[in-house]
Amino acid sequence: MKPQTIEKTAKAAPQQIKIAIVEDQPDVRENWSRLINSFPDFDCVCACLSGEEALREIPKHRPSVVLMDIFLPRMSGIECTAQLKELLPETQIIILTAMNDKELIFLALQAGADGYLLKRTKPADLHRALLDVVAGGSPMSSEIARRVVESFRRKAKDVDKSLKLSAREEEILVLLSRGYPNKAIADQLNLSVETIYSHLKRVYEKMHVHSRTEAVIRYLDSQGKTSMGTLLD
């Protein structure tokens, strides 16, 4: 099937930010693109219905942000994220998930995603999250921060230095994991909130580099278990 390029009713303003969507259910896909097109500063340029199609079509449009569903037929959203990130390192990928499953979200983040959103997020929150990501980083929840710190500590031995967390990054993550909001962390460390964001962005990148393939493998593993009937999702 050909990718659906949504015709815009309004004229595309030059500063509009390009968004792509990967979602297999047609009505959901359409509603997402309508919703995004309803934001004046965003433009949905490409809506794909499978991971394979996304890898083919999205690079042509070079969007700033990709909204990626986790559960896709054949190639999963996590696998697609990993491959897409190789093709378009500048593009920010946000995982869409129906359920708040931290394990899966963490896997997606390791695979190269730059953030995640629940599918039931309010339009206003969606808008803000998109702006955040474009501005240079997505906020990190304390739970994810905790997992990031743990995963980096676990592999501290066998990774070369450039991929380790810097002291400052770890400091920020630990404070995040303890529930402090970004503002409070910025105050405590005498940094601006923007600096905090840029540190977090760097953390995401480091995480992607040394765990992308591993995340895909782990996802495939967990899929295997799912089919055994012991796991959900």
Place this chain on the structure above:
Amino acid sequence: MRLGLQSNALVRPRGFCGRRKRLFVQEALKIIFALLLGCISTKSAHASTSERGDEFSTYHLAAVPPDATNGLGSWIWTDNAYDLQTCRLWKEFDIPHGTKATSARMKMTVDDGYQLFLDGRELGQGAEWRCLTEYDLTLLLSPGHHVLAVNCFNNLYLAGLIMDLSIQLSNGKRLDIKSDSSWRVVPENEKNWEKLKHARAEWPTAAIQDETKRQPYYSAGRWPDDYMRVPRFQALVIPFWQTGWFHLLLASVCGLVLMVCVMLSFQLALHAKEQHFLNLERARIARDIHDDFGTQLTRLVLEGEVAQNELSDQAKVKLHFSRISDGLRQALETMDEVLWAVNPRRDTVGDFVTYVCEYAQTFLQTTSIQCLLEVEPDMPLLHFDLPLRRSLLLAVKEAITNAAKHSGVTTLLLKIHRQEDGLAVVVQDDGKGFDSSQTRSERHGLGNMVQRMHEVGGQCAIISRPGKGCRVEFSIPLMRQRPRFRWPIFHLRTLNRKSKSAVPQTPEVAVKTNLEA
């Protein structure tokens, strides 16, 4: 909010009854083993100190007294004697009630050998007719019925038993039992004859032998050649644990306990199986809710939002649409909670920690309270049964709600860490506090928390003083997940199937292998 968490009527608190049963089986088997060991050792001790052993060793020969042959009866035997013959002779008598034997001596010998029983107890043996043996039976002859049974053996030519039992009674009377024709001969087909209490009517009487034939064999015209005294027999006291009925009782008790053990083990096995099926079923329900219900709701939320967006200015309709969307969102949140409870994949400590932290943060987001977390890194992937995690979650929720309502603070600390064999959760604020020693625990739902924790074997401590904040500590024991025993043969089969199906398994096949494992 609770709606979701109460939907686990499916789940049994298996942890506790299972543990108790397993303990019972272990302990009972230990005790049975000890009892059997004890029984065997007393049995063997009993055998080694049996009444004959030492007494034979203290037999001693004495000089033949001049009156050795006084009072002896006649030589008796069956009607005809032949070589290599066995003959069982029998005599019953009574000691009158109300009297006591003050002395009872029995002299006897048999040509050629014998085995002597009194009331079924073997007292001695002899193998030389020229030697007269004296037994002291004083302590054995209690008032009542007694039986002398002698298993005799003739080697060659002449045969006979000769004896005299002279009893002095406490009432001054004498009782004299001699070998004579009142003795009976027990037929060979009689089993356990030495233990019988009464002679049967058809048993023939003994025949008196001609003594003159024997005379030529007396050495120098005298008889007997030797005289042997056997020390006085002690009345046999059988301790209760050596009696037959006790052994029977013990055996039946052991049997009963063993049966109970087997039954309990069976139940445990059944339970494990049930639990396994239950988990499969929970997984299926979770999957169904998620796939069918959740996806549909999510779609509707989106649909509502888009519809709302695209309505131009019909404010009223817009409001309704936004209500629909919000309602659906809430439904999804509730569903998340249901899923958390139902999904067996969530039965781990790590997942519990994630869930509690997120709950606290989301809950306090709507208030002005900042929630700080202190979580021990790398929580183990220990199994955390649903009833436990559910109770702990509800209790922690209550503590957080209380703190948010009453403490008047701006930050709340949630600490989760491991204990020796359990998990500890602390909810701490530095707010107004109250006097925890004074406050009746019914207030503030404090009693509720304590009760909840007690129900699942955990503890809850509330420490607070006015102006010093409040600290609620929960602790709950965790069971180590034991590796499940798998029959090697099934295990191999599962492996085979796995390696064969390199392509992703269909759920049906996978479930089957799971069941077999």
